[in-house]
Structures are given as C-alpha cells and as structure tokens.
Amino acid sequence: xxxxxxxxxxxxxxxxxxxxxxxxxxxxxxxxxxxxxxxxxxxxxxxxxxxxxxxxxxxxxxxxxxxxxxxxxxxxxxxxxxxxxxxxxxxxxxxxxxxxxxxxxxxxxxxxxxxx
Amino acid sequence: xxxxxxxxxxxxxxxxxxxxxxxxxxxxxxxxxxxxxxxxxxxxxxxxxxxxxxxxxxxxxxxxxxxxxxxxxxxxxxxxxxxxxxxxxxxxxxxxxxxxxxxxxxxxxxxxxxxxx
Numbered sequence: 001x002x003x004x005x006x007x008x009x010x011x012x013x014x015x016x017x018x019x020x021x022x023x024x025x026x027x028x029x030x031x032x033x034x035x036x037x038x039x040x041x042x043x044x045x046x047x048x049x050x051x052x053x054x055x056x057x058x059x060x061x062x063x064x065x066x067x068x069x070x071x072x073x074x075x076x077x078x079x080x081x082x083x084x085x086x087x088x089x090x091x092x093x094x095x096x097x098x099x100x101x102x103x104x105x106x107x108x109x110x111x112x113x114x115x116x
Numbered sequence: 117x118x119x120x121x122x123x124x125x126x127x128x129x130x131x132x133x134x135x136x137x138x139x140x141x142x143x144x145x146x147x148x149x150x151x152x153x154x155x156x157x158x159x160x161x162x163x164x165x166x167x168x169x170x171x172x173x174x175x176x177x178x179x180x181x182x183x184x185x186x187x188x189x190x191x192x193x194x195x196x197x198x199x200x201x202x203x204x205x206x207x208x209x210x211x212x213x214x215x216x217x218x219x220x221x222x223x224x225x226x227x228x229x230x231x232x233x
Contacts (some may be wrong), residue, residue, distance in 0.1 A: 033221070040225075041225055041226075042120075042207050042209075042223030042224050042225050042226055043161070043207075043223050044223070045220070045221060048219075056220070089159055091159075091161060093161070103149045103151075103166055103168070103211060104151070104163055104166055105151075105163070105221065106163060107153075107160060107161035107162075107163075108160070109158065109159060109160045110159045110160065110161075112159065
C-alpha cells in the first residue's frame with residue numbers, strides 16, 4: 001500500500017543547530033503539506049505545495065524555517081537555527097488534486113524533534 | 117474564535133459498545149469538507165472518514181460513521197462496536213477556502229479515547 005515516507009523518525013538537536021526533515025509523498029500526489037504538532041494540540045499547517053510551487057506559507061516562521069520541493073516530488077523542511085520552542089512532531093501529508101479523493105490528506109509517520 | 121471545537125478532552129468506552137466523539141465547526145464557506153483522523157501513540161495520523169458539505173447522506177466507513185448536522189454545524193464521529201485498538205487520539209478537521217482559491221485545513225484539539233476491556 002502506498003504511503004507517505006518521512007525521515008528521520010526522531011531527531012534530537014541542540015539549540016541554535018540546523019535540522020532538516022525529508023518527505024516523499026504518495027506517487028502521483030501533487031499537493032504536499034508540512035504540519036507542526038505541539039504535544040497535546042492538533043496539527044497546524046506550516047506550508048503547502050502544489051507541485052513545486054508554494055501555495056500557502058502564511059504560518060511558516062520564515063526567519064528560521066524554509067521548505068522546498070524542487071522537482072515537485074519529495075520535499076525538505078529546514079530549521080536554522082533551532083529553538084527550544086521548536087520541539088514538536090513534524091508531519092508531512094499529501095493529496096491528489098482532482099476527484100473526490102483530492103479532499104483527503106494522507107499523512108506520514110512524522111518526525112519527532114527534541115531541541116535541548 | 118475556534119474554527120473546530122472538540123469539547124471532550126478524554127472519553128472512556130467499554131469494549132464492544134458504541135461511542136460518539138463530538139465536533140462542531142465554524143465557517144462562512146458554502147463548500148467545505150469535514151474529516152476525522154485517528155492518531156495512535158506512534159504518531160501517524162490515520163484518515164478515517166470524510167463528509168462533504170453538499171453530501172446529502174452521512175458518511176460511513178466500516179465501523180465509523182459521521183453524524184453530519186449542517187444547520188447545527190456539527191460533525192460527530194460514531195464508532196460502533198469499540199475495540200481495544202481504537203484507543204487513540206481522534207482529531208476532527210475541516211477543509212475550507214475553496215471560494216478564495218486556496219484550501220485550508222484546520223484541526224481541532226483532539227479527543228483521547230480509551231477503550232476498556
């Protein structure tokens with residue numbers, strides 16, 4: 001069964017270091033999302049891609065976060081420098097762009113980040 | 117104002133019983149979608165069920181059904197015949213923004229369900 005792949009599963013880093021997360025969506029899914037989920041809360045959208053273009057990054061802290069999807073397939077989310085408040089689960093999701101199924105986001109297993 | 121409200125931080129249900137998880141939403145869009153996701157302790161968000169705002173019938177997927185009451189802006193999840201493996205966090209989510217051209221997905225704060233043997 002097709003799934004969204006994310007790596008690493010866990011990341012521990014020190015404050016002010018750089019971290020990067022990778023996501024490979026389900027094949028054929030043109031829309032890709034990065035979410036941040038703080039413990040005890042629901043996911044919050046950071047950035048949304050349609051193919052290689054950013055369609056929504058209004059909630060992305062652009063002073064330290066960046067995201068790219070150069071060839072419209074896999075994507076990387078980077079934080080530099082990491083801060084203590086960035087400790088969270090980072091989830092990637094993908095969806096189709098047409099048909100009823102376009103409404104459904106499929107999520108990866110996430111990357112759990114701890115900033116010390 | 118909260119766009120998605122889940123008022124039950126935690127719920128208990130006896131195995132094999134049915135349970136309803138509450139969700140209310142707020143939107144001015146005419147076209148929107150409502151979702152439920154399950155998040156086990158492993159962290160992955162698992163899609164359960166989807167209801168479009170124009171769907172006339174309540175969505176069902178196996179043991180999951182969505183009780184959609186449009187006028188009351190509620191989209192409660194009903195799990196029938198609960199199983200121990202249903203113990204998890206459950207999130208209600210809404211997709212809106214079609215009128216503006218960019219979909220936005222908003223999640224509630226979740227309900228933790230514990231199924232008792």
